[in-house]
Amino acid sequence: MRSPIDDYLHEVLRDCRDDDAGDVMSGNRELERADPSSFGIALTTVDGTVYTAGDADHEFSMQSIAKLPAYALALRDRGLDGVLDRVDTEPSGDAFNEISLEAETGRPRNALINAGAIAVHGMLDGDGATERVDRIVDLMGTLAGRELSVDREVHSAELASDDHNTALAYLLRSAGKLDYEPDEVVDGYAAQCAIKVSCRDLAVMGSVLANGGLSTTDDERLLDGWITRHLLSVMATCGMYDGSGSWMATVGIPAKSGVSGAILGVLPGQVGVAVWSPRLDEQGNSVRGVAVFERLSRDMELHMMHVA
Numbered sequence: 001m002r003s004p005i006d007d008y009l010h011e012v013l014r015d016c017r018d019d020d021a022g023d024v025m026s027g028n029r030e031l032e033r034a035d036p037s038s039f040g041i042a043l044t045t046v047d048g049t050v051y052t053a054g055d056a057d058h059e060f061s062m063q064s065i066a067k068l069p070a071y072a073l074a075l076r077d078r079g080l081d082g083v084l085d086r087v088d089t090e091p092s093g094d095a096f097n098e099i100s101l102e103a104e105t106g107r108p109r110n111a112l113i114n115a116g117a118i119a120v121h122g123m124l125d126g127d128g129a130t131e132r133v134d135r136i137v138d139l140m141g142t143l144a145g146r147e148l149s150v151d152r153e154v155h156s157a158e159l160a161s162d163d164h165n166t167a168l169a170y171l172l173r174s175a176g177k178l179d180y181e182p183d184e185v186v187d188g189y190a191a192q193c194a195i196k197v198s199c200r201d202l203a204v205m206g207s208v209l210a211n212g213g214l215s216t217t218d219d220e221r222l223l224d225g226w227i228t229r230h231l232l233s234v235m236a237t238c239g240m241y242d243g244s245g246s247w248m249a250t251v252g253i254p255a256k257s258g259v260s261g262a263i264l265g266v267l268p269g270q271v272g273v274a275v276w277s278p279r280l281d282e283q284g285n286s287v288r289g290v291a292v293f294e295r296l297s298r299d300m301e302l303h304m305m306h307v308a
């Protein structure tokens with residue numbers, strides 16, 4: 001049965017549907033094939049209830065949102081200091097694929113831009129790219145509450161257009177920031193971008209982050225509290241790339257976007273929200289996704305800095 005919250009999400013979807021600004025991601029033959037009219041919303045509360053509207057169960061590739069479970073694993077494997085040694089936690093103010101490396105240390109500015117995510121992938125424990133990717137897929141599946149897999153078509157399309165990320169990986173190796181061969185790291189990073197999820201999966205994962213790392217169905221600990229807090233902090237400052245500052249001011253929810261057109265937002269203690277619509281703005285963030293979050297933030301008073 002549809003609840004008033006489902007009805008509300010349908011209303012938001014209807015109101016934002018006419019916005020056809022922006023373009024689907026170009027330069028990747030699989031992402032280019034996305035239906036630009038696709039549009040889904042899912043919202044999961046910390047008590048585990050899921051509300052949906054539109055294409056909430058349609059699958060797409062995680063793209064940059066996979067930087068979150070990969071980062072969580074690196075923090076588990078290396079501890080905070082070990083990770084900070086390789087990747088900083090400062091907003092870059094630059095585009096997601098910029099060569100944002102600190103002049104003195106060669107560290108990428110943060111783990112949510114490509115340079116940082118490639119460095120993160122290059123420090124994960126695991127014997128070979130396949131094992132490291134499997135670990136990310138497993139953790140993501142644990143957080144989403146179902147088994148997930150890599151979309152092989154998207155993976156190979158990523159690799160066919162990955163010169164830029166390959167260049168970043170070689171630069172990182174020259175700065176001593178990779179444990180493995182650059183080509184192997186780029187292969188693994190491209191596979192993590194290609195993990196298939198739906199808005200429902202992302203919203204469930206978001207609700208676990210909102211719940212401090214505990215499952216919202218049975219309270220089992222899925223992520224350490226300090227890792228969850230760290231992820232949310234970096235999402236709040238760096239998750240929307242060079243749109244992060246205006247996002248925090250207008251929406252006020254820690255979030256992470258990906259170029260397949262998904263945005264995952266997490267309001268600590270309350271909800272995980274995911275929106276998917278493939279047309280992107282200049283920063284590579286979903287146009288309708290941003291519009292939906294602005295609306296939810298306003299209507300439901302979700303802004304973190306809102307004082308009632």
Ligand code: GLN
Nearest residue numbers: 063064096193258259284
């Ligand atoms: N696969 C994309 C890349 O590596 C992911 C970037 C993104 O989602 N912003 O460039």
